Amino acid sequence: MVKIGNIDLPDFPLLLAPMEDVSDPPFRAVCKANGADLMYTEFISSEGLIRDAAKSVQKLDIFEYERPIGIQLFGSDVETMGACAEIATRANPDLIDINYGCPVKNVACRGAGAALLQDIPKMVRMTEAVVKATHLPVTVKTRLGWDESTKNILEVAERLQDIGIQALTVHGRTRVQMYKGEADWTLIGRIKENPRIRIPIFGNGDIDSPEKALEYKNRYGVDGVMIGRATIGYPWIFNEIKHFLKTGEHLPAPTVADRVAVCRQHLDFSIRWKGEITGIFEMRRHYANYFKGLDNFKAYRMQLVQAGTYTELLRILEEVSEQYAEAELA
Structure with missing residues (x-):
């Protein structure tokens, strides 16, 4: 200790x-x-x-x-x-x-x-x-x-x-x-x-x-x-x-679903702490990091940083989860 x-x-x-x-x-x-x-x-x-x-x-x-x-x-x-x-x-x-x-x-x-x-x-x-x-x-x-x-x-x-x-x-x-x-x-x-x-x-x-x-x-x-x-x-x-x-062993790397889930938790805390407008704005700096390394993610990143409502962000994150889950299973 x-x-x-x-x-x-x-x-x-x-x-x-x-x-x-x-x-x-x-x-x-x-x-x-x-x-x-x-x-x-x-x-x-x-x-x-x-x-x-x-x-x-x-x-x-x-x-x-x-x-x-x-x-x-x-x-x-x-x-x-x-x-x-x-x-x-x-x-x-x-x-x-x-x-x-x-x-x-x-x-x-x-x-x-x-x-x-x-x-x-x-x-x-x-x-x-x-x-x-x-x-x-x-x-x-x-x-x-x-x-x-x-x-x-x-x-x-x-x-x-x-x-x-x-x-x-x-x-x-x-x-x-x-x-x-x-x-x-x-x-x-x-x-x-x-x-x-x-x-x-x-x-x-x-x-x-x-x-x-x-x-x-x-x-x-x-x-x-x-x-x-x-x-x-x-x-x-x-x-x-x-x-x-x-x-001495590695945990499995987080899946895209894991990344989406933690990103959403982060977003939820951000909105609870600073309100929806500021919380959404301040979260924009984090999306590229949460989804770093994913192929062809730029279009989704642009959608996430441009989204202005919580509902819209949840929709985009859900789509990310579905799209990349298919790729992980392929």
């Missing part, structure tokens, strides 16, 4: 990465149903939360079926992050997570996210402010460093543990790398080998198959893995990894 503060997780838990414009409650719902052990909200701007900005406040929405669930915060001001942690705590998550890993320009160039990797003393002060502002476990997600010459994650892990974080997730790239190239987990493994480190260490980056999850588990000794891009349109990956770790 892996423990984060008072949260009990299974051995080698699988975490859903917080992804902007992806990891909203509807997406988290289908990932939870398909085996995710710990999930996080999309990252929330501390400045937006302090200003009571509608988009930031809405990201605080969490539901009982999601637990354990963490609210992830990012910001550039130490005092604001502390105040923001108090607000997030009132939303009653299971933990608070701090984002020191987001590499995108409009976050990092404002001194937030991965930018803090250039100022470790400030990162420590900010983390301490958040730890003091909440009774909940505080965790951190970060990267190896800002660039090749500043891979300071070994120092960061010790210093953040010393001021009270309860778990650390490390993405195996620098900020400069963004999402390019192959993630390097070598330093993540070295954190786990450090006898001073007592908290759970989770690895993140390029986990896209059961085989890779098992290989990295064995090679680097991490307590669990966080999965991001490989879950988009494919929430089945969580249960596929669990089954493979347990049995």
